[in-house]
Amino acid sequence: MRNFSIHNPTRLHFGHGQLARLAEEIPPGSRVLALHGGADILRNGLWAEVERNLRHCLLNRFAGIETCPQYDTLLRALSLARHERCDFILAVGGDGPIDAGKFLAAALCHAGEPLQLLTGMPIRAALPLGCVLTLPFGRALQRANGLVSHVEWQRKLPFASPLLHPRFAILDPASRANASQRQLAHALIEAFVRTLERYLTRQSDAPLQDRYAEGLLLTLIEQGLALTASPGDSAVHANLLWCALQALDGAYGCGVPRDRSARLIGQQLSALYHLAPAQALAVLLPAQLAEQREAKGAKLTQYAERVWQLHQGDRRQRIDDAIAATTALFRRLGLATRLTEHGLDAEAVPEVLAQLQRQALATPGLWGELDLADCERILLRAL
Numbered sequence: 001m002r003n004f005s006i007h008n009p010t011r012l013h014f015g016h017g018q019l020a021r022l023a024e025e026i027p028p029g030s031r032v033l034a035l036h037g038g039a040d041i042l043r044n045g046l047w048a049e050v051e052r053n054l055r056h057c058l059l060n061r062f063a064g065i066e067t068c069p070q071y072d073t074l075l076r077a078l079s080l081a082r083h084e085r086c087d088f089i090l091a092v093g094g095d096g097p098i099d100a101g102k103f104l105a106a107a108l109c110h111a112g113e114p115l116q117l118l119t120g121m122p123i124r125a126a127l128p129l130g131c132v133l134t135l136p137f138g139r140a141l142q143r144a145n146g147l148v149s150h151v152e153w154q155r156k157l158p159f160a161s162p163l164l165h166p167r168f169a170i171l172d173p174a175s176r177a178n179a180s181q182r183q184l185a186h187a188l189i190e191a192f193v194r195t196l197e198r199y200l201t202r203q204s205d206a207p208l209q210d211r212y213a214e215g216l217l218l219t220l221i222e223q224g225l226a227l228t229a230s231p232g233d234s235a236v237h238a239n240l241l242w243c244a245l246q247a248l249d250g251a252y253g254c255g256v257p258r259d260r261s262a263r264l265i266g267q268q269l270s271a272l273y274h275l276a277p278a279q280a281l282a283v284l285l286p287a288q289l290a291e292q293r294e295a296k297g298a299k300l301t302q303y304a305e306r307v308w309q310l311h312q313g314d315r316r317q318r319i320d321d322a323i324a325a326t327t328a329l330f331r332r333l334g335l336a337t338r339l340t341e342h343g344l345d346a347e348a349v350p351e352v353l354a355q356l357q358r359q360a361l362a363t364p365g366l367w368g369e370l371d372l373a374d375c376e377r378i379l380l381r382a383l
Contacts, residue, residue, distance in 0.1 A: 001206040001255040002147035010177035011168040018172045019049050025130055025168045025177040026088055028056035031105065033086040035077065037065050046134065051093065058254070060084045062274040065093065067276055068149040068156060069100040071115070078107050078114060089129045091166075094187075098131055098148035102164040105129045116150055123161035131169040133241070143248075149271060155359065156271050171245070173238035181231045184334035188224050188240060190218065191247035192329075193281045197260055198253045200289070200299045210302070212252035217307050219243055225334055261370055262288045265378065275342060282335040283342070286327045292372065293319050339383050349379045 013021045026032060041047045051059060059180060062077045081089075089108075091101035107114040109125035117123060145160035199213040218381060220243050226236045246252075265288075266280030275283075293300060297319065304310040304322035313321070327337050335340055353372050370378075 001204060001209075002257070006254065008165070010166045012171060012245075013168065014171045016172060018170050019046075019132065021168070021170055022050065022053040022130075022132070023056070024188050025170075026054060026057055030057045030088040031056050031084060031086045031261055032059050032090050033077070033081045033084070034061045034090045034092055035065050035100050035104070036061070036063055036092040037067075037094075037096055039063070041092055041134065044130075044378070046092070050090075050132065057088075058084070060086060065097045065100045066149070067094075067096045068147055068261075068270065069096050069103070071118070071150045071157075074100055074103055074107070074117065074148065075114065077104055081108055087127060089127055091130065092132045092272050094183075094228060098166070099148065101129045101131070101166075103125075103145040103148055103159065105164060106159070106161065109224070118150070118157035118159050123159065123163055126161065129164070129166045131166045133169055133171045139254050152269050154355070156267050171241055171242055171299040173201045173234055181227070182334065184227055184237070184240060185224075186276060187244055187281055187336060188227065188333060189330060189335060190277040191240075191244040192220050192224075193262065193285055194247045195220070195252065196303075197258050197263065198256050199255045199295050200303060201259050202296075202299070204256045206256045209252045209254060210257050212250065213228070216243060216246055216250065220247075221307075221329060224329060228332060237255055261378075265352065265356070265375055267303055268350075268352045268359075271353055272355060273342070273344060273348065279335060279342065282330040282337055283339055283382045284378065286323050286330075286337060287378045289323050289326070290381055291378045293323075317366075339379070344383075346380070346383060349376060349383075352379055375380045 011025075015323050034050065041050075047061070049368055062078060062080055063084050064073060065077075066073060077100065086108065089101040089105045091097035103114075104116070105126040105128070106117055106123045108127050110117060110123075112121070144162050144164045145158060145163070147156045147158055149156050195213050195216050198262065199210065199217070219239070223236055223243060224239050226233065227240065262284040264273075266277060266284050269275050269280040269284070270277060274284060289300065293316075297315065300319045300322060304318040308322050308325045309317045310321045310325070312318070339345070339348065353376055356372065356375060
């Protein structure tokens with residue numbers, strides 16, 4: 001097991017009725033910029049509740065934040081925030097608004113061009129940021145980094161600073177009661193793949209972390225099946241939200257390596273062809289596991305036996321069956337598992353490989369074992 005350190009200064013308020021904590025967390029008189037995606041929060045009453053709890057603040061609302069926020073969109077939000085002299089950022093939604101909030105919190109304290117913060121300039125100051133999580137993604141919630149999509153450059157640009165940890169996050173399952181089946185399925189797949197990134201690696205002498213990960217995977221499968229049977233069940237929503245948060249920074253990830261190969265390749269698919277992250281992962285993960293069946297053989301066998309309860313046949317058969325079961329789970333949740341189902345063919349492969357080269361991601365695997373030829377084989381398997 002590797003050495004590790006844990007620090008997460010974000011205060012979490014989980015459970016029904018916790019939206020009332022907004023009044024405690026944001027000082028009266030604050031000039032708040034609230035960011036969100038679509039109109040769901042207006043239709044389901046969530047925005048009215050936010051307004052009610054922040055009636056002693058000046059609220060400015062900016063809608064239309066994308067799943068991976070686009071730089072041009074953020075410039076418009078930045079203009080509004082500067083005009084209104086906002087001094088507090090509130091992200092309402094999932095990863096998109098939270099990443100947007102982090103960037104704007106830094107940009108509002110930056111005297112130069114905002115793009116400098118996405119091209120290596122250190123972030124030296126940031127406004128306070130709070131979150132109301134309405135979708136069970138939350139990758140951005142417990143981390144001090146983010147991604148912004150630059151459409152013209154066809155790139156996702158990372159940024160990071162310890163100053164960007166959200167001050168607080170409110171996780172009220174009731175605020176997600178009207179989340180669509182598609183959104184919840186995407187959240188589950190994101191959590192599932194993120195757990196596998198830590199679990200399906202080389203043996204790392206971390207048996208407790210393995211058991212944590214297996215419990216999380218089993219619960220995600222169970223809740224995924226419950227979601228398809230009862231999409232409006234608030235208990236399923238609450239469990240899924242908690243699982244998704246554990247998949248981000250749970251104890252199963254302490255001291256173990258992480259393989260982000262599928263995610264890094266998927267980011268290029270998202271940037272080039274506008275696939276949602278979960279859509280790209282549902283296509284790429286089964287292909288990656290099939291391509292790396294030998295390198296990951298021991299852990300894939302363990303995955304087959306402990307998570308999918310597959311004990312029949314030889315090792316190769318069990319691995320095949322585990323990959324098939326994973327693919328079937330994604331399809332049952334309503335996601336495509338082939339690039340052709342997204343209208344892409346073999347012509348997309350060299351585009352993605354060129355994108356990986358441009359971003360110096362030609363070896364995206366955990367140990368640098370994947371070169372462009374390996375990535376090409378994974379993409380061709382995914383067709």
